[in-house]
Each structure stands twice: as C-alpha cells, then as structure tokens.
Amino acid sequence: MPQIVLTTTDDAQDSSNDSDFLLQRRVIEISDGSLALRAYRPRAVQEAAQDAFGTGTEERAAAVEAAVLKAALAGLRTGRVADDIAPPPAGVASRKDLRAATEWLLLVTDAYANRVGRVRDDGRPELVGG
Secondary structure (H helix, E strand, O other), rough: HHHOOOOOOOOOOOHHHHHHHHHHHHHHHHHHHHHOOOHHHHHHHHHHHHHHHHHOOOHHHHHHHHHHHHHHHHHHOOOOOOOOOOOOOOOOOOOHHHHHHHHHHHHHHHHHHHEEEEOOOOOOOEOOOO
C-alpha cells in the first residue's frame, strides 16, 4: 500500500538519518497498512490458521496473523471484503514500545515468507513445507 508511506518533509530532514526515527516510521506505516486491511481480514481464515498452527506462543500467533494478512491482501486485490472480520491478534495493544512492536512485525514477516503458503479458497492456509 504505497499510498500510506509517509513522505519526507523538510522538517524531518534532520531526522532522516536517525535509525530509531526511521524504524518507528516504518512500524507506523505497517500498522496503518494493517488497519487499512481490516475489512478484508476473514475470521474463518484466522480460525483455520489457529487450528493449523496452534496457539500459545508468539511464533504461532505470528503465523496465524500472517495467514490472515495473506487472505486480506487477496481480498483487497479482488475487492472482496470479509463476511466476518477477524479481530486483531491478542496482545497487539500491549506492544507499546518500539522494540516489542518491531519484534512482533519481524515474527509476522518471517511467518509470512517462510511458514504460510497461499490461503486456499476454503480458508485453510497451506503450510510451507507441509
């Protein structure tokens, strides 16, 4: 979603070399993207991913979120909103600092790229290597 990427302003020029500033900006952009996908997050995929990956660890929760995001992006591309919207993953509100938010996003990124294949038409995520 390139339309949500913040543009650089003259005021922020001094901050453009500050790694914490750039990281925080990236986390905000990703969070905004996730919010923009809210209407496309299917609860059925979330429930199927919880069955497939399990629950109880951050890595498993990240795999579930990655599956939901894959389905949401597919829904956005086709213009199909979710019939029943999946809630955000547990604990998102408690990740209030930059480090915790970054660690979470890295787990989701890894799961998206390495653990979750495509989400089938029946809502079941395919496990990579499974």
